[in-house]
Amino acid sequence: MNDKLTGEWLALPKLALLPVGLEMLRKFITQFLPALFGITAGAAIFGNFTRQDFLLALLAVALCLLLYAIAWHRRFRFQLAPDAIRVRRGVFHRQELRVAWERVRNVDLRQAFYLRPFRLLTLVLETPGGESEEISIHAVPREVAESVRAEIAGARVGTRSAQATSAGSETGGEEEESVPFTEQALHAPGPHLLFLHGIVSGQFWFVFAAAGALYGYLHRQIAPYIEAAAHWLMSLGTEWVDPDSPGMLPLAVIVGILCIALVLLVISGVIGWLRFYGYRLLAAQGSLRSRYGLFETRERTLRHAKLQAVTVAQSLFARWAGLCHMHGHQASAAGEFEQNQGDGKFLVPALRPSQVPEVVEGLVPAFSEVLRLPDTVLLSVDERFRHFWWSRLSLLFLLIMGGLVALGATQAIWVAVVVSLASVLVPIGLRYLLKRRWQRWGWALERDCLHIRSGLFGWCREVFEIRRIQQVRVSQSPFQRRTGLANLECWLADQPRVIPFIPHDHAVALSNHLLYELESAPELLL
Known part of the structure; x- marks a missing residue:
């Protein structure tokens, strides 16, 4: 200094x-x-x-x-x-x-x-x-x-x-030469990847909410132009389309919704590009450093000494685009940084799944080896996970439908039809979603690291070192006590990680192993 x-x-x-x-x-x-x-x-x-x-x-x-x-x-x-x-x-x-x-x-x-x-x-x-x-x-x-x-x-x-x-x-009076601080570039996505990340990262819903809040103002300002464009298009299409036909109104509504969705997607992509403009991820001496931003350039650092966990996630839309993103979790006060909309996390956007091991290896090489584990190696949670939640959620939904019938809300024919269809289709949909959720759950203990996979239509894989665990807890609900199952909770400095519905004997054995590794560790890093 x-x-x-x-x-x-x-x-x-x-x-x-x-x-x-x-x-x-x-x-x-x-x-x-x-x-x-x-x-x-x-x-x-x-x-x-x-x-x-x-x-x-x-x-x-x-x-x-x-x-x-x-x-x-x-x-x-x-x-x-x-x-x-x-x-x-x-x-x-x-x-x-x-x-x-x-x-x-x-x-x-x-x-x-x-x-x-x-x-x-x-x-x-x-x-x-x-x-x-x-x-x-x-x-x-x-x-x-x-x-x-x-x-x-x-x-x-x-x-x-x-x-x-x-x-x-x-060394006998000879001075060492100063060693320069070198950095290695790990990830530098192009503008098109940043644009795609803005679209698939969920920014669309924030833009949609903002557009909804400003709907009245936008409608007054833009409605005259939309009406003029509609009349112009109708004048061009009167030769082969009858504007007074019954199907024109639904078609116009569908086209309008698609156009609005396209505009919001483009805005989301532009916001993502502006936010991560010129993104570069650099690795040097046990740390990762990111640089990005157009109007405000930001440089964030993630050190191995403060690292709690690494999460790699891919949503459904990101899977279609062939992208994923990575989060590096660091300890914070009361674990509240998870609510800061990603601001308290070290975010690596617009990653190809094949690039993840190389990026993670620049920080913790053991994590990259664990993330390479195939899905077949991971242990799954018990199948009664989906049966438990399906029976209770379906019963709750049917009770709500029964309450509507008892209150006389189904006297109208269309309401009765909707309630009847929902009473059949919703439990079937819940069964399908819970089956996918159960299939995504998996965990493995490898190289002194705990690996947990979860998701629904996308996937999320999280890896953390055993020595980062601060507390281990085995919990059981009344149903789990009857069936010999349990939840294993591993508390880190930011928030707990849960492995649900595993055999109680396995949960106790794993808990004892984690506690033994913690107590026998040469040092405790918080």
């Missing part, structure tokens, strides 16, 4: 005011947007609330946020020490944090497009026992951020002078 910066209390540059203000605006909108919508809607309905009043209210809120951001920026200080970082922040409530380097689980470098010409970026430090982003330092020079990251990761651009002096004394 730069000795000139060590030990001094440093202030943020003036350019940091822009990202600080934007971050506070984002947090304000996230926390108070529903309340603002309710207040403005109520004032517009029940009071004389004009557009000018609304703009004045927004201006007042923006002015208050700006003043608060200026005060926060002026009072923010940070100090870099050889073994830790200290931060003083707060306006009305002063807070001082000290975080040791070894407790940082992830270093996230973010560079917005307006900071690139000045070589400034935001340094985010995440710890297992604190908030998701415990420390954020805005608009710091890239050299400082990379020096902090190297200090945390245990890597250096070159050996320190003290190390070189010590090595020279041991």
Whole structure:
């Protein structure tokens, strides 16, 4: 680390005011947007609330946020020490944090497009026992951020002078040459793969929900153009299609739905491409580092020392596209990072299934060997898993249908027909889905690693080392006690992993084996 910066209390540059203000605006909108919508809607309905009043209210809120951001920026200080970082922040409530380097689980470098010409970026430090982003330092020079990251990761651009002096004394006074910090590129998907990842990663449903929320506004703005285009198409097709025919309305509805779905898919693909623009995955010295982003460049690091588990997943649509993705799980506070919509995970997008072992080998070679295990080697869960859930879910559904009949909701003929068909088809569909779910379950203990496979139409394969387990629990429901079955729960630092419906004797034996391996391990890594 730069000795000139060590030990001094440093202030943020003036350019940091822009990202600080934007971050506070984002947090304000996230926390108070529903309340603002309710207040403005109520004032517009029940009071004389004009557009000018609304703009004045927004201006007042923006002015208050700006003043608060200026005060926060002026009072923010940070100090870099050889073994830790200290931060003083707060306006009305002063807070001082000290975080040791070894407790940082992830270093996230973010560079917005307006900071690139000045070589400034935001340094985010995440710890297992604190908030998701415990420390954020805005608009710091890239050299400082990379020096902090190297200090945390245990890597250096070159050996320190003290190390070189010590090595020279041991070798008869000759100093070792500095070893450069080398990185190996593991994965660099092209724009077309990133576009496909945006389509098959589930982004479509977020876009669909956003479009639904803005339906009224979009309908008023776009409806005239759609009607004009429809009349133009009808005028072209009047020679072979009768616009007054009974089948034209259903056909127009189907074509409209397909067009809307196509537009939303394209938007989802564009969002995925923009989010992971220029994605590169690099491996170096027991860690993985990803770089991506167009408007905001992000660099995330996943270290073997902080790794909890690796998950490789492929959804149904991703299987059609021949893609999958990988998650690297790290410990966090109360296991809540799983709810951060992927932000707390180390995500590797747009992978071909054949590339997974090579990428995983750059981090933990044993994981890549386990992931190569064929499905026939994995042990399946008991078949009574699907029988148990099918009988109970089908009974619950039939009770609901019986309640509708008892309340007289089936007096209409079409309702009676729907209820009758559902009473037959839904249990059959549940049986098929539970059979697929049961067939996807599998597990194996290999090379001191536990491998769990699950899924429905897609698949998900997760691997973690036994030494990462913090607690092992064998649980039984009343049905499982009668049938001699049990669930095995392996608790890691983030969340439990469950192997359901295995023989109770096997669960106890496996639990004892895992506990023995944990107690006999030379060290415990949390």
